[in-house]
Amino acid sequence: MVQVNISGIMRKTEDSPTVFEVEAKNIRQLLVNLEKHYPEMKPHLDKGVAVSVDGTIYRDNWFQSIQPDSEVYLVPRLAGG
Amino acid sequence: MSGTHVSTTINGDAVEYVCDVEETLLDVLRNRLGLTGAKEGCSTGDCGACSVTVDGRLTCSCLMLAVEAEGHEIGTIEGVANGSELHPIQQKILDHAALQCGVCTPGVVVAVKALLEKNPDPTETEVRYWLAGNLCRCTGYDKIIRAVMDAASEMRGS
Amino acid sequence: MTHSSDFNAEKASNLKVIGTRPARPDGVDKVTGRARFGADMNLPGQLVGRILRSPHPHAIIKSIDTSAAEALDGVKAVVTRDDFAENPDNHAVLCNVMAREKALYEGHTVAAVAASTATIARKALKLINVDYEPLPHVTDVDAAMQPDAPVLHDTIFTSGVDPVPTIPSNIVARCEFGHGDVEAGFAKADIIVERELKTAATHQGYIEPHACVASVSTDGMSELWCCTQGHFDDRKICAALLGIDVSRLRVTASEIGGGFGGKTTVFIEPVALALSRKAGRPVKIVMSREEVFKASGPTASTSMRVKIGVTNDGRMTACDGEFRLQGGAFEGSPFDSAAMTAFACYDLENVKSVAFDVVVNRPKGAAYRAPGAPMSVYGVESVVDEVALKIGMDPIEFRLKNAVRDGSQSSYGPKFGPNGLVETLEAAKAHPQYKTPLGPNQGRGIASGFWFNYGGETCSNLNINADGTVTLAVGTPDIGGSRASMCMMAAEELGIPYDSVRATVVDTGALGFNEGSYGSRVTYASGLAIINAAQQAITEMCKRASMMWDIPADAVTWEDGYAKPSGANAGEFEPMSLAEIAAIAANTGGPIAGHREHNADSAGISFGTHIVDTEVDPETGRVDVLRYTVIQDAGKAIHPDYVEGQFQGGAVQGIGWALNEEYIYGDDGKLQNAGFLDYRVPVASDLPMIDTVIVEVPNPGHPYGVRGVGETGIVPPLAAVANSVSAAAGVRLSELPMSPPRVLKAMDDAKQAAE
Numbered sequence A: 001m002v003q004v005n006i007s008g009i010m011r012k013t014e015d016s017p018t019v020f021e022v023e024a025k026n027i028r029q030l031l032v033n034l035e036k037h038y039p040e041m042k043p044h045l046d047k048g049v050a051v052s053v054d055g056t057i058y059r060d061n062w063f064q065s066i067q068p069d070s071e072v073y074l075v076p077r078l079a080g081g
Numbered sequence B: 001m002s003g004t005h006v007s008t009t010i011n012g013d014a015v016e017y018v019c020d021v022e023e024t025l026l027d028v029l030r031n032r033l034g035l036t037g038a039k040e041g042c043s044t045g046d047c048g049a050c051s052v053t054v055d056g057r058l059t060c061s062c063l064m065l066a067v068e069a070e071g072h073e074i075g076t077i078e079g080v081a082n083g084s085e086l087h088p089i090q091q092k093i094l095d096h097a098a099l100q101c102g103v104c105t106p107g108v109v110v111a112v113k114a115l116l117e118k119n120p121d122p123t124e125t126e127v128r129y130w131l132a133g134n135l136c137r138c139t140g141y142d143k144i145i146r147a148v149m150d151a152a153s154e155m156r157g158s
Numbered sequence C: 001m002t003h004s005s006d007f008n009a010e011k012a013s014n015l016k017v018i019g020t021r022p023a024r025p026d027g028v029d030k031v032t033g034r035a036r037f038g039a040d041m042n043l044p045g046q047l048v049g050r051i052l053r054s055p056h057p058h059a060i061i062k063s064i065d066t067s068a069a070e071a072l073d074g075v076k077a078v079v080t081r082d083d084f085a086e087n088p089d090n091h092a093v094l095c096n097v098m099a100r101e102k103a104l105y106e107g108h109t110v111a112a113v114a115a116s117t118a119t120i121a122r123k124a125l126k127l128i129n130v131d132y133e134p135l136p137h138v139t140d141v142d143a144a145m146q147p148d149a150p151v152l153h154d155t156i157f158t159s160g161v162d163p164v165p166t167i168p169s170n171i172v173a174r175c176e177f178g179h180g181d182v183e184a185g186f187a188k189a190d191i192i193v194e195r196e197l198k199t200a201a202t203h204q205g206y207i208e209p210h211a212c213v214a215s216v217s218t219d220g221m222s223e224l225w226c227c228t229q230g231h232f233d234d235r236k237i238c239a240a241l242l243g244i245d246v247s248r249l250r251v252t253a254s255e256i257g258g259g260f261g262g263k264t265t266v267f268i269e270p271v272a273l274a275l276s277r278k279a280g281r282p283v284k285i286v287m288s289r290e291e292v293f294k295a296s297g298p299t300a301s302t303s304m305r306v307k308i309g310v311t312n313d314g315r316m317t318a319c320d321g322e323f324r325l326q327g328g329a330f331e332g333s334p335f336d337s338a339a340m341t342a343f344a345c346y347d348l349e350n351v352k353s354v355a356f357d358v359v360v361n362r363p364k365g366a367a368y369r370a371p372g373a374p375m376s377v378y379g380v381e382s383v384v385d386e387v388a389l390k391i392g393m394d395p396i397e398f399r400l401k402n403a404v405r406d407g408s409q410s411s412y413g414p415k416f417g418p419n420g421l422v423e424t425l426e427a428a429k430a431h432p433q434y435k436t437p438l439g440p441n442q443g444r445g446i447a448s449g450f451w452f453n454y455g456g457e458t459c460s461n462l463n464i465n466a467d468g469t470v471t472l473a474v475g476t477p478d479i480g481g482s483r484a485s486m487c488m489m490a491a492e493e494l495g496i497p498y499d500s501v502r503a504t505v506v507d508t509g510a511l512g513f514n515e516g517s518y519g520s521r522v523t524y525a526s527g528l529a530i531i532n533a534a535q536q537a538i539t540e541m542c543k544r545a546s547m548m549w550d551i552p553a554d555a556v557t558w559e560d561g562y563a564k565p566s567g568a569n570a571g572e573f574e575p576m577s578l579a580e581i582a583a584i585a586a587n588t589g590g591p592i593a594g595h596r597e598h599n600a601d602s603a604g605i606s607f608g609t610h611i612v613d614t615e616v617d618p619e620t621g622r623v624d625v626l627r628y629t630v631i632q633d634a635g636k637a638i639h640p641d642y643v644e645g646q647f648q649g650g651a652v653q654g655i656g657w658a659l660n661e662e663y664i665y666g667d668d669g670k671l672q673n674a675g676f677l678d679y680r681v682p683v684a685s686d687l688p689m690i691d692t693v694i695v696e697v698p699n700p701g702h703p704y705g706v707r708g709v710g711e712t713g714i715v716p717p718l719a720a721v722a723n724s725v726s727a728a729a730g731v732r733l734s735e736l737p738m739s740p741p742r743v744l745k746a747m748d749d750a751k752q753a754a755e
Ligand code: FES
Pocket: B039, B040, B041, B042, B043, B044, B045, B046, B047, B048, B049, B050, B051, B060, B061, B062, B063
């Protein structure tokens, strides 16, 4: 199981949960399983998120591997100026 | 539409053109004569990207009507290098990496050439005030000022 | 597993070309006026395009009658909303490019004409009859958040809150970042400072206005020439808005006269394409400076609340911030990055950072260098300065005590890897400026800042020419000397002189998709693709040499521009140079090239610290910048001149933001200062030299250790200047810009309060 931390626009209330657990070996599985188990996340996932794995932010790379003890955050998709 | 016929000199060459009375010198240089080195950054005399010389005097070509060029000597960026030999200020701008995007550069070169012809030994403050009419948004001016000081010193032969 | 992109310490310490300062390959064209920028292109038979813009900040467009304009001699096409089909995927961009039901800001495009001359085009605009029904407007971010504010879009129901509101508002979204328990943290604090602050909207201020030439042929083949930070992005969005196949639209990026984020989106390009399609002739549109101010993409104005608690010995116990950003008339202000970067310099147990994205009747914002960060960091670093002062601690020591290091948890969640914040602070402490004595009315300010940096989709080609030279095809426009950096990296890898390599920014037909020149990504992502492409070409060249020597390919190594036999065959054959291998390429299998396509993810975060000394004139409130030093982690500087240039340019834009620059709106909702005379960007005589220190803490995700450098430089200066001015004036201002009247008023108020 991977622990997924959420933040930003997905953190809706003071006491809404910030950590979710899903089975995932890579980013694609993570996104698919999050949507399956937490359907309320779907609108945000559809709009697009980036995934930080062990401190590196991946915007698109579905097949970036994730270890069970990886630090995982869903973060906004940012680029810059 | 009846245009006005103008005879002038640009970078030492006799040039004739027909223009509308409302056209600026910058319009004519860029749109009728294909001299696109002078840029339009504002058209209100605030950015200096359109700098040319008129009888040796630094001028914003966006503020001058094209008909006013009649009988005068216009100098543009295209005439600054001597054939394939760069003017010292052009070379120093390259050496000091005193440009990023380079859109302000033609105006800066024309302005600095005019300055150094009048004042071959300017102080840093004099250079900064002379160039206060040439906006550069990329460099923060540091490298431009260094390039000018270096070019001035080289041209003085020191 | 190691990747070709991992930091290679041995390689990084043996670089020959990287770190030198050669002249840029496009330099001569730029100092002689030969370089062609956006407005310098003309096509045979080209028409002049002009745009009709809304005079109202907010109005229903009841009808548009173009018949009189169309009937005018010399008018070849008129387009309005009716010429653009609905596009749900790109709704905001479409509505911004050409107003639909409503005009949402003064300057919003309502119609456009293409005519044979500029005079006729101008006349035609006057003949277009638009029936507006003006609506109440709002331009201020705080006012727009009020429940009774005029609502721009009845489709916006704030997201990021629970429950979702049932009535529409101007608040697009709320986001929250942080960890720990800020209330518990504040309870442990000896001192708490809480402030409300504001920053004005500013413009990127590139000197080159937007310009493009579009040509749509009768068979639908389309060409677009424009000044842009990302021509592949432009192709994608223009093709979508006009319903053209991507394969039928070729976009060429001209030389670009500055962008800073403002040329990462489209404004006039789809309009020019639509006009050209209708007229059957090429159409050129060039924005005036007034149009640039009113109708391109400035950055957000903000209001914010920042609260910081510290112990007497200088440890931050809790940080709490709320940041409100307006991004113009459509969603998409950089609210999330403002929240994420606000406290990113600090290693915090308890932090909470909330931000709101708000719409107002102003032009749709675009990116501006580290979007969102300069404003939120201004708020945070101002309060940090104040708490450090209150506990009597040196501001650098205070920051060092709380700075993030390798392994610290960031304020937005993930752990940071190796980074150079501490090194920049140490370098600041050691810098001579920090010890220079100050005179009366003078003050010194310090601030640090952070930016993520970005990688993204990239591909580059490298071709070995028969004469032993090398040409590079790059898909990211050269906005500040990147051709030079690309050539240097290729020369470094191949072991040939810099002068043997030349780089071209190629059109969209010549490479796969490339994201644009933004996010501080070019040197990192395009450069890494060039490095990898060179390595691929080297493998091929070793193979060609091995064929000549009749030995296995893996028995050949590449060294300093030569293929050499290795292992058992070492010394057996004369090494072959790149030029020798290139000369016989036709006989050994054909042309030799390398290419690389990747989605680069390891751009490497970056931190900077700035020191600024100012003097405030007590009579007038005018602020003079006396000395300025930028210290920033570049990971590894490829071409140090251009790294310094990024630092200096970012700092000076920040100085302008802090002291002068501001979008001023009247009560009528109209922009009052749409020109360089009244929107005052820094000029040469306003400034001292901008000193720089390049810190190099390698990015673990790049073979040489490169980090992006383009954006971080604008993050600290707002706060650094504010801290300096507050030290010099003896009062703390809480609103940018610190223009002379504001500074004077703050000093007078303080004097009166003291009396
Ligand atoms: S275009 Fe002439 S001064 Fe700006």
